[in-house]
Amino acid sequence: MNGAVQTRRGRLQEQTRDEIKAVARRQMAREGASALSLRAIAGEMGLTAPALYRYYPSRDELITALIVDAFHALGDVLEGARGTVVAEAHANQFVAMMHAYRAWALAHPAEFTLIYGTPIPGYHAPEVVTDPAVRRSLAPLLALLAAAWQAGKITPDPAYAAPPPPLGERFGAMLPGAAGGRVPTAALHVGFVAWAHLQGIIMLELFGHIAPVVGDPELFYAFEVRVQLLRLGLAPPG
């Protein structure tokens, strides 16, 4: 019985699947996410295109795998950044995570574009597969939010004191079941907006719309990260 422990062939399969994804990522980095081509990947691996069908049933499923991987990579990076800062320094954790977020996006533009850029024409991601990956990617940020709230370190910007009720209801569902200390709507709202703000700026920077205006995108971004600390009411780091 070839049960939980992997058989030799199984290991090789997985290894090749990983190599395919690695080559695909390299190729996306060069040509952009939408230029992904099975033939080119196979060529670079010294294989013929049909061989790839042993590993992925279609181009779309390969794309899905790359998307899932990208979300997980982002989540790992955020978690890693959080780990470099002592647990009590919530503001410093936020700063570290959001800088890691941007750094990852700049270092892996194709993967970032794959998950947050223009959807690839003709491809539609199966949400059942994608959804857990999305959640995982943002889990470290939500965990920080919940921890900081529980520690009494969050005082949402007054502008978010009373969001209209329909928004309030939805934000309540953001945190997984028992994830946090009943984080209130305003904190979730302002947290989501802070993420959207920085995420939006990163997209704009990546597509060339920030640098021409501000000159130094890194400095601009760092400033905005600190502004988000104010919005969250997290004391800025010393």
Next chain:
Amino acid sequence: MNGAVQTRRGRLQEQTRDEIKAVARRQMAREGASALSLRAIAGEMGLTAPALYRYYPSRDELITALIVDAFHALGDVLEGARGTVVAEAHANQFVAMMHAYRAWALAHPAEFTLIYGTPIPGYHAPEVVTDPAVRRSLAPLLALLAAAWQAGKITPDPAYAAPPPPLGERFGAMLPGAAGGRVPTAALHVGFVAWAHLQGIIMLELFGHIAPVVGDPELFYAFEVRVQLLRLGLAPPG
């Protein structure tokens, strides 16, 4: 001499060029900006592909024309929205313009994506041609900012009181020569950030990352527009 006044053939030329662009826009709306194809456009017009070379020397030049048009369309929409509100009501103008901005993006996702989405692989926009169009698209917003400042209606959020010097220098160059009443750095900074914020949210919404979280993107956006009024220190509309 076929001087400034157009010859008959010239008029027909321009008419056909416009039709090509219109068909291209329809096609982008269906298949996405990167699926733009000369053969498909020609087909839909009842022509063969080589015929298009009478009107555009290459696919890339057609794309450039579409980009320039999109920026101008956006600028026109903003200016139009501004015109629907009395000149003294700066806050109301801002609200009207930013809602028109989003409405245009949602109504013309392909054109919006063309100018603010993932760059089309293999295409690089000639900045000399593109740059004036970009400026034109944002001119109405900058004009509003300058007018509101001159009227003493702007009090930038304290967070933007003292941006780091390198940013300050750059923002000074945003306004064209004699455009405004010496709008100070802080106002330009907060204005640019307000634009980036809303622009980023629109991109996120368009690519499907807002609705799943907030339920009602329109409500969410309207809330954020009003928050930007606070950041600008523009009294919110009654």
Next chain:
DNA sequence: TGTACATCAGTGAACGCGCGTTCACTGATGTAC
């Protein structure tokens, strides 16, 4: 330990498709005298 058999990775040819661009051409439209 050795043999017979099943599994499976990878090949090579082919299908049918679409792409941008070039070229020599036809036939209609406009111009000059």
Next chain:
DNA sequence: TGTACATCAGTGAACGCGCGTTCACTGATGTAC
């Protein structure tokens, strides 16, 4: 007003390319007795 000529829009065939996917196949790897 009529004729000769130049201009130019559009055609059809072709070039060379790349794509995802299918199919019957070969040959190596692993398995069972």
